[in-house]
Ligand code: SF4
């Protein structure tokens with residue numbers, strides 16, 4: 385009985401039917417249970433068959449901030465700036481649809497996703513092609529208001545993860561969190577662990593031998609369509625190929641990708657230079 389209560393409570397927390405089902409009370413819970421149950425199964429099968437469970441697609445390169453623990457800090461060399469072509473974004477989503485991708489999708493890398501005015505349309509497209517995917521927006525929250533929050537939820541976003549970098553109260557964000565607790569979490573920057581990003585940000589000079597599973601489980605695509613080693617590769621120095629011309633299956637089956645993934649899964653010291661001083665835990669990312 386406790387288990388049933390727990391499931392009902394969790395389903396209540398999901399609140400997915402409000403947007404996706406709009407049916408009666410019974411259907412609400414049945415749909416929520418089905419969604420949660422099957423999503424987990426699909427994700428397990430996904431991991432077993434393709435390895436990949438999460439995908440970051442940077443649709444725009446810019447960020448309004450210049451945090452000191454980020455490559456957007458002025459002390460670092462700038463990278464080329466721009467927006468991903470909408471056709472490229474569609475092409476990537478279409479390819480993910482071919483493998484019925486049901487993991488997490490996020491429109492971020494070293495950017496602020498809400499600066500891309502196309503975001504609601506891109507999310508709608510993603511949702512129409514990948515109904516089982518979990519769409520999450522990680523943002524600094526500077527441009528998040530209730531109207532665009534609701535617009536993005538209606539488009540198909542499942543969850544907002546907001547980092548407050550100012551360490552001062554943000555009443556508007558707090559109100560959103562109180563009003564829609566199942567869809568948004570706001571954390572303070574001081575609560576977050578900061579990676580050295582391949583030894584370049586803080587230059588901790590750590591040398592770890594631990595394996596890294598990141599590239600085996602997460603695809604990171606920058607605004608130029610380059611499929612990168614991982615989310616540390618700001619300058620796209622370790623690209624596996626460009627998705628404007630190559631396809632996911634081609635890249636995932638390429639000798640380069642397979643050998644790098646296998647070697648780093650043994651020890652990060654087998655990987656590229658960027659891996660040698662990387663202090664990331666190397667676990668499977670979501
Ligand atoms: S808000 Fe995020 S992407 Fe922008 S500078 Fe800060 S850490 Fe980097």
Ligand code: SF4
Nearest residue numbers: 596614652659662664
């Ligand atoms: S060791 Fe670090 S840099 Fe290398 S793949 Fe893993 S997360 Fe990326």
